[in-house]
Amino acid sequence: MSNSTRCAACKSLRRRCPQDCTLAPYFPSTNPQRFACVHKIFGASNITKMLQQLPVHQRAVAADCISFEASSRVRDPVYGCVGIITQLHQLILVAQRELAEIQGQVALYGAQQGQEQKRMAQSQVHQYNGPIWFTTSQQDPPHLD
C-alpha cells in the first residue's frame, strides 16, 4: 500500500503501510475511530499478535469482536462489555419470572374453564330429567341407567 492509501492503523502509528499489513484489511482508513478505540484499549502490537495467531478466515470476525469490546470499554471504562453481560443476565431473570407468572395465569384460567365446563355439563343432565317426565304420559319418572 502506498503512503496515500495507508490503513487507519499505519496512519495512526505514522508508519509505512506494507502490502501485507496485518491490520489493513480490518482497519480501513475510512474509519479511523475504530482503530483509535482498539489501540487505546488493547494496543497495536497486542491486536497484531492476536490476529496473527488466527487463521486468515477468522480474522475479520475477531477484529469486529475486538472492536466491539474496545468501544464498550471506552463507553464504560469500569465494566466494559461485562456490564452488558450483567444487564442481559438480569433481563433474562426478570423475563423468566414474568413468563412463569403468565404461564401460571394461563394454567389457572385453563383449570377454571375446565371446572366451569364440568359444572355446566352436570346441570344439563339434571334438566334433561324434568321435561321428559312432565311431557310423557307415564306416571312414573323414567329410570336412569
Next chain:
Amino acid sequence: MGGNSPCASCKLLRRRCAKDCIFAPYFPSDDPHKFAIVHKVFGASNVSKMLQELPIHQRADAVSSLVYEANARVRDPVYGCVGAISYLQNQVSQLQMQLAVAQAEILCIQMQQEPALPTHQIDSDDKSLLLHSNLNNLPQYLNFASTSNVIQDPLKRESLWT
C-alpha cells in the same frame, strides 16, 4: 508495597514495587495468573492508564471486569466476551417470543370466557399483562454481520466478581 514482597505485576515486569504502585492493591503476589492474563491481552501500560483514569473506589470493579474479559479472550481468541453476549441476546429473544405467546393465550382465554365484551372493555389489569414486558425496546448490542456465526457454546456462568 516497599520493602515487602512485590505485587504480581511488578514481579512479572521485574521491577521494584513502589509504595504507591497502582497495581499492587488489585494484583497480589499470591495470584500471578490474574495479572499475567490481563497483561497478555491488554498490556500493563494500557491497564495502568485505564486505572489511573478511574476514581479509586471504581478500580477494583474495573480490574475484575478486565480479568473476566481477558479470560474470555484467551479461552476464545475469535469471539471473546462477544460470544457470551450473542448467546444471551438469543436467550432474551426466545423469552420475548414465549412471553408474546403466553400473553396471546391469556387474551384468547379471556375472550372465550366473555365473548360479548367488546375489546376496549378488557380490564386495565389485563392490559398491563399485554406487552408491558421489560423486554420491549431491548437495545441490540450486536449488529455486525459476523456475529451471525457466533458459536452457541456460552461462557460458563461463573461469578464475575472475585
